Amino acid sequence: MTKFILQRLLAGFLTIASLSVVAFFLLYLSAGDAARNIVGQNAPQELVDRKADELGLERPLITQFLEWAGGAVQGDLGRSWFTGQTVTEALTTRLPVTLTLTIGAVLLSAIIAVLLGVIASQRRGIIDRFIQIGSVTLAAVPGFLIALVLALVFALTLRWFPATGYVRPGASLVGWLSTITLPIIALSIAATAGVAQQVRGSMIDANRLDYVRTLRARGLPERRVLFMHVLRNAAAPALSVLGLQFIVLFGGAVVVEQVFSLPGLGQTAITATSQGDVPVVMGLVILTALVVFIVNLAIDLLQGWLNPKMRQS
Amino acid sequence: MKHTRTLRLAAAVVATLVGLTACAGEQPSDDATAQSGELKLGVVNPNTSFAPWEAAWAMESPYLQAVYDTLLRAEPDGTIVAGLADKWEWDQSKTKLTLTLRDGVTFSDGAPVTAEVAAESLKRFRDGTAANASYLTSVADAEAVDEKTLLVSLKSPDPSLLTSLSQNAGLVGSPAMWEDPDASNNPIGSGPYVLDKEETIVGSTYVFDAKEGYWDPESVHYDKITMNLYSDATALMNAIKGGQVDATASQTPTQIPEAEAAGFKSQLTEATWAGFVLADREGKLNPALKDVRVRQAINYALDREGLVKGLAAGYGSPTAQTFDKSSDAYLPELDDAYPYDIEKAKKLLAEAGYASGLDLVMPSNNFVPESEFAVYKEQLGKAGINVTWETTGDDLFGKMLGGTWAAFPMVLETPKSGWAGIQFALAPWAPFNVFKGTDPKVMEYMTTLGTAEGEEAQKASQDLNRYVVEQALFAPAYRAQSAFFTKPGISVELQSDNGMPYLWNIKPES
Numbered sequence: 001m002t003k004f005i006l007q008r009l010l011a012g013f014l015t016i017a018s019l020s021v022v023a024f025f026l027l028y029l030s031a032g033d034a035a036r037n038i039v040g041q042n043a044p045q046e047l048v049d050r051k052a053d054e055l056g057l058e059r060p061l062i063t064q065f066l067e068w069a070g071g072a073v074q075g076d077l078g079r080s081w082f083t084g085q086t087v088t089e090a091l092t093t094r095l096p097v098t099l100t101l102t103i104g105a106v107l108l109s110a111i112i113a114v115l116l117g118v119i120a121s122q123r124r125g126i127i128d129r130f131i132q133i134g135s136v137t138l139a140a141v142p143g144f145l146i147a148l149v150l151a152l153v154f155a156l157t158l159r160w161f162p163a164t165g166y167v168r169p170g171a172s173l174v175g176w177l178s179t180i181t182l183p184i185i186a187l188s189i190a191a192t193a194g195v196a197q198q199v200r201g202s203m204i205d206a207n208r209l210d211y212v213r214t215l216r217a218r219g220l221p222e223r224r225v226l227f228m229h230v231l232r233n234a235a236a237p238a239l240s241v242l243g244l245q246f247i248v249l250f251g252g253a254v255v256v257e258q259v260f261s262l263p264g265l266g267q268t269a270i271t272a273t274s275q276g277d278v279p280v281v282m283g284l285v286i287l288t289a290l291v292v293f294i295v296n297l298a299i300d301l302l303q304g305w306l307n308p309k310m311r312q313s
Numbered sequence: 314m315k316h317t318r319t320l321r322l323a324a325a326v327v328a329t330l331v332g333l334t335a336c337a338g339e340q341p342s343d344d345a346t347a348q349s350g351e352l353k354l355g356v357v358n359p360n361t362s363f364a365p366w367e368a369a370w371a372m373e374s375p376y377l378q379a380v381y382d383t384l385l386r387a388e389p390d391g392t393i394v395a396g397l398a399d400k401w402e403w404d405q406s407k408t409k410l411t412l413t414l415r416d417g418v419t420f421s422d423g424a425p426v427t428a429e430v431a432a433e434s435l436k437r438f439r440d441g442t443a444a445n446a447s448y449l450t451s452v453a454d455a456e457a458v459d460e461k462t463l464l465v466s467l468k469s470p471d472p473s474l475l476t477s478l479s480q481n482a483g484l485v486g487s488p489a490m491w492e493d494p495d496a497s498n499n500p501i502g503s504g505p506y507v508l509d510k511e512e513t514i515v516g517s518t519y520v521f522d523a524k525e526g527y528w529d530p531e532s533v534h535y536d537k538i539t540m541n542l543y544s545d546a547t548a549l550m551n552a553i554k555g556g557q558v559d560a561t562a563s564q565t566p567t568q569i570p571e572a573e574a575a576g577f578k579s580q581l582t583e584a585t586w587a588g589f590v591l592a593d594r595e596g597k598l599n600p601a602l603k604d605v606r607v608r609q610a611i612n613y614a615l616d617r618e619g620l621v622k623g624l625a626a627g628y629g630s631p632t633a634q635t636f637d638k639s640s641d642a643y644l645p646e647l648d649d650a651y652p653y654d655i656e657k658a659k660k661l662l663a664e665a666g667y668a669s670g671l672d673l674v675m676p677s678n679n680f681v682p683e684s685e686f687a688v689y690k691e692q693l694g695k696a697g698i699n700v701t702w703e704t705t706g707d708d709l710f711g712k713m714l715g716g717t718w719a720a721f722p723m724v725l726e727t728p729k730s731g732w733a734g735i736q737f738a739l740a741p742w743a744p745f746n747v748f749k750g751t752d753p754k755v756m757e758y759m760t761t762l763g764t765a766e767g768e769e770a771q772k773a774s775q776d777l778n779r780y781v782v783e784q785a786l787f788a789p790a791y792r793a794q795s796a797f798f799t800k801p802g803i804s805v806e807l808q809s810d811n812g813m814p815y816l817w818n819i820k821p822e823s
Contacts (some may be wrong), residue, residue, distance in 0.1 A: 033711035041710040042445030042726075042737070044744045048711070051442045084362055084497025085515050093514055148547065156554050163555025164548050171512070261541065261548040261557075263517035271359060271516060271544065276344065300649065 001304070008300070012293040016286065020072065023285045024065050026247065027278045037276050038081050055081060068282070077286065078279040080272075087283035090268060095287070097264035100180055101256065105122060105187035110242055113192045117199025117238070121207065131196065139193035143252050147186040147259040156181055164261035183256045190252075191245040198241040200235030209233070234301050243299035247292050266277045350536035352803075352819065355543050355552060355561025359516050363500035363508075365434055365484035366441030371726075371812050372562060373482070378816040379538060380421075381502035381523040383483035384412060384463075386430060386476055389392045389818060390727065391639070393475045397426060397503070398463070399484060407470040407764050412463045412478075419530050420487035422501045428457035433485060435465065437571045447736075447744075448477040470763035472732045472770070476810065505533045505817075507804040517542055526802045532817035553577055560819055562812070563796040566628030570754070576799040580805065583630060583637050584812045585724050588789035589675075590738070593719035599673065602719050606665040608785035611720075612651035614696035615657035620790045623688055624772050629791035635734065636783050637727035637792055639809035642734065644776035650782050658696035675721050677702035678709050689722060714746045720788075727792065729810045731774025732762045737780070754780055 031084030035052035036043070050060055056067075068078060077087035120131040155163035161182050206212060207230055215225050254266030261267075265284065270278035342780035358372040386396040398412035418426040432455040440559055451471035458464050467474070477483065485499035498515055500508055506521035513519050519540040541558065550568060552558045554575045563569065565784055569579050591611065596603025617631030632645040652719035662671055673693070677686045690700045705712060713721055725745065728734035738745035739755045758777040765773050781787070797814055799805050806818040 033496065033708050036714075039442055041714075042446050042744050043444050044742065045714070047442060047444070047446055054442060077530040079494075082357070082361065083515055084364070084495070086365070090515065094517075116388045151551050151555075159555075162557055163551035164543075164557045165552070166514075166518070168512075257543045259547055259551070261517075261543055261545065261552065265516060267544070 004304075005297075005301075008297050012297070016289045016293065019289050020069065020282075020286060021065070023282060024068060027285075028061055028064065031276055031278050034081065034276055034278065043099050068279075072286070077283040079275055080146050080277050080280050082272075082275055082277050082280075087279050090280060091265065091283050091287055093166050094265045095266050097262055098266065100263070101183050101187055101253050101264065102246060104180060105191060105249050106242060108184060109188040109192035109195055109245065111155055113195035113238070114199055114231070115238070116196040117203055117234075118226065120200040121203035122226070124285070128200070131200070135193035135196050139188070139190050143186060143190060144255045146189050146255040146258060147183070147256045150182045150186050151259060163200070166262045179260075179262070183253075183260045183262060186259075187249050188254060191242075191249055194245060195238060195241050198236060199238045202237045206230045206233040206260055211268065227252070232278050232306060235306050239299055239302055239306070246295050250288070250291055265302065318678060324661055329546070334682040335730045338711045345606060348800045352538045352561045353557065354536040354538060354819070355549060355558040355798075356540050356541045356813075357543055357549070357562050358744075359407070359520070359542055359544070362497035364496040365481070365486040366437040367443050367497060368481045369444050370481040373539060374811060374813050375816050376519060377481065377484060378502075378504065379506040379540075380504040380508055381484045381486060382426075383420070383479050383481075384485065384503050385483055387476060387479040387808070387810060387815070389806045389808050391476070391808075393479055396479065396483065397431070401475070402478055408467040410465040411458070412465070414461045414463065415528065416461070418503050419502050420489075420501050421507050421524065422489055424487050424489065424501075426485060426503050427458075427460050428463040431455075431463050431485050432457050433488070433491075434483070437491070437698075438482050440485070443481055444479070445481055445588050446705035448473065448480075450742075451808040454657040465562075465799075472762060472765075473730065473736065476729070479803050480811075494593045499659040503528075505529070506538060519814075534817070534820035538816075547663060556800075558798075558800075559804060560805060563798060565626075565793050566796065567626045568798075569628065569796050572796070572798045577800050579796040579798050580807055581600065581628075581794045581796050582807055582812065583794050584634055585728055585795075586637070586789045586792050587620075587624065587629075587785060588722070588791070589720050590725070590747075590787055591785065592716070592718045592724050592745075594752075594784075594786060595748060595750045597717070597748055601667060601671050601673075603664065605784055606628050606661040607667065607671065608788070609651065610658040610661040610665070610671075610696060611693065611698060611788045612785050613654045613661065613789060614693050615651070615790050616653045616655070616692055617790050620688070620692075624685055625791060625793050627792040630794075631791050632789050633814050634778055635725070635727060635738070635787055635789055636731075636774075636778055639772045640727065640729050640731075640774070642728070642778040643730045644775055644778055647778060651785075655696050658698075662697055667697070670699055672699050672701065673720060674703055676705045676709055676713060676718050678705055681722075686722075714744055714747050726794065730762075731758060731777040733758050733772075734774075734777070734781075735762070737785070773776065 035048045035055065039047045039051045056064065071078060079086050080090055083090070115195060116131050122130040151163050154159045161178050166179045169176040212225060212230055215229060244256060253264060255267055256267035257264040258270065268280060269284055272284065326781065337555045354375060356372070356375060360373050360376040361367060361369040361796045363380065365381065375710060382397045384396050384398045385401065386394050388394055397414055397418060399415045400413040402411050403409070414426060414428055414431060420426060421680055435449065435452060435455040439446060439452050451467045451469060451474065452465060454466045456464050485503065486787060490496040490501050493499060494635050505524060505527045507524050509520040509522050512517065521538045523536050527533055543561070546568065549564055550571055552823065553561065553572050563572070573579055589611065590600055591608050593599050601607045621627060621629040621631055630648065632648040633650040636642040636643065662668065685700050689700065693700050735743065735755060735758065737743055740746060740750045741749045755777070758773055761773040762770060795812065797807060798803060804820055804822045804823050805814050807814050
């Protein structure tokens with residue numbers, strides 16, 4: 001297991017390192033007239049030159065990259081060209097919001113998806129069909145539309161939740177919950193649909209396995225067969241989908257954060273890309289790669305824990 | 314059994330979540346927060362920097378006015394009044410300005426506001442990278458005569474200087490910021506509020522707490538101000554309807570009816586004009602534009618009423634001048650100087666030798682709806698002006714101001730005086746005089762405006778405006794309206810020389 005983890009860590013490091021090189025050169029080459037964007041469109045050329053000089057944009061790209069990479073390995077990703085804030089600080093202050101949404105949405109969708117998947121696979125018939133059609137329909141609805149409808153109904157009409165804004169959990173736990181509930185629900189709906197389908201399929205397959213039939217024949221209580229054996233067997237593929245959903249949701253949070261005006265990475269991503277704030281965009285690329293890597297590793301480990309056979313493979 | 318327990322636990326967590334969030338709906342009503350001394354102000358531009366020498370202004374002014382004082386202040390009508398300096402005086406030649414700072418003002422770190430700090434602030438702004446650094450180009454030197462007396466020496470007279478000192482050029486921050494690498498996010502000013510760093514999320518939410526012992530308590534109306542950035546139009550409208558903002562600027566004029574329907578009052582301003590900059594007046598790139606008849610033909614070819622309806626959803630005023638009603642150069646009759654007349658446009662083109670048509674290459678971009686370029690192309694096409702749009706990306710402004718196109722469509726701020734108009738778009742050093750041509754007549758007006766005051770200044774500004782319109786140096790189409798929304802219980806007085814009202818003019822209704 002240790003060897004497996006070490007191998008994965010090395011592979012992860014190499015992937016992120018090569019991604020950094022490619023991303024850096026692509027981003028910096030396409031940055032356009034960055035200094036002009038920063039000082040403003042109406043500024044005279046002299047000011048533009050002053051800014052370019054201050055940021056060292058006139059130096060060879062390779063020099064700029066080596067300086068960035070040197071800082072990056074020590075955890076220093078540079079400073080935002082626009083706000084002057086360190087990229088590390090800009091991302092770490094916003095990461096908790098996006099992670100809260102993503103983890104919340106994954107947990108919520110996992111719970112509901114398992115319930116729906118189990119019901120659909122056990123009851124079959126009309127309930128199964130209803131759940132299936134419902135899942136496919138919901139999965140097809142764009143996230144922003146769900147977010148808008150939720151905001152309209154629960155925030156603007158019923159006034160149960162605030163329509164926009166974020167409260168830190170440290171400031172008010174109730175306030176925090178009220179600001180993240182609708183975004184989490186908005187994010188989780190499409191994810192639930194996908195995972196529920198996966199759970200249902202895997203449960204049906206697992207139900208047909210010989211040893212499950214044997215357990216039932218031996219008179220083991222149905223609930224125990226279902227949750228201890230069938231679900232455990234069906235969990236591995238569901239986990240893969242859930243892992244994938246986590247990554248999709250992490251990116252999908254952009255739209256939901258925008259609709260609810262939450263200070264997460266999504267807002268940073270939109271601002272940084274539209275302004276051409278290359279250091280921040282680079283930071284986002286690295287952070288996203290790290291998240292994808294960590295989630296994949298966690299899924300592999302979880303699957304190994306659930307299914308010992310996978311550890312050997 | 315372990316799994317069953319987990320499921321039960323999960324169910325319990327969900328139930329608690331639902332219960333707790335339901336309680337959230339019973340939080341104090343929105344009206345209560347306004348009365349409790351908090352202002353929730355919506356902002357639509359991110360804050361460039363809190364470092365005074367990098368600071369922007371216009372829509373970003375509230376961030377800076379919360380924590381800093383400016384050397385001078387401007388009333389809503391633009392009149393200059395005391396700020397950090399309570400006295401100021403020009404010498405005979407109008408090239409030396411002496412400012413006397415008020416006594417006993419300190420920065421939030423306890424350091425005193427002295428003439429020496431103010432002098433250094435001015436020089437740092439002039440030599441820094443703020444978008445308006447050119448406001449202080451005329452400043453030759455700034456020095457402290459004594460602890461409270463600041464002497465600013467100019468290379469040549471600059472009638473805009475006092476206004477500049479009431480904006481970002483006049484911001485004064487603590488010397489402790491000068492060498493601080495985090496200065497852009499760590500303001501230390503002498504202003505009415507201090508930034509609550511704990512509650513602030515840079516680029517999203519800024520929380521300011523009123524400072525005790527501020528020298529001008531009359532201008533402080535709230536104990537706390539929370540500024541939330543709304544970069545998304547739907548989020549801003551939801552915040553208005555959901556009561557998450559008390560006052561905010563609009564993002565687009567189309568939000569006006571929706572905000573009013575939500576019970577907000579909207580006050581309109583016209584601070585920008587949309588149309589064409591006919592930059593190549595010397596015919597370097599497109600010889601046709603050297604001929605005043607061609608430039609006038611472009612003006613006659615614009616159906617301004619149609620453009621207001623089509624491009625600004627009706628929220629605009631057709632105009633052929635670049636100055637707005639609050640400017641000393643404004644002349645109402647110039648709004649209608651070039652009535653829509655295709656035949657006249659064709660006739661002028663024919664006289665100039667372009668009877669068979671004129672080709673004009675201009676830049677288009679992806680941040681303005683494609684339809685806008687189509688509308689312009691169609692309108693100019695009717696008069697025989699064949700527009701070819703050249704698509705550009707992020708490099709648009711650099712190329713545009715570098716003289717790549719003879720003319721281009723633009724939305725520009727309306728200058729507040731003849732002098733400001735010259736500095737912005739007409740003088741050889743002006744950023745929007747992209748071919749850097751010198752117009753002797755404009756330079757004559759500039760000399761007059763440099764020292765003129767009162768009626769003399771107004772007359773020179775108006776004469777300049779008339780000249781610019783007659784010469785068709787631009788082809789403005791309309792002044793675009795923007796709105797500032799306030800909920801009941803809050804009053805606001807708009808600023809004639811700034812897109813965002815000044816912070817002390819947003820207050821509880823008495």
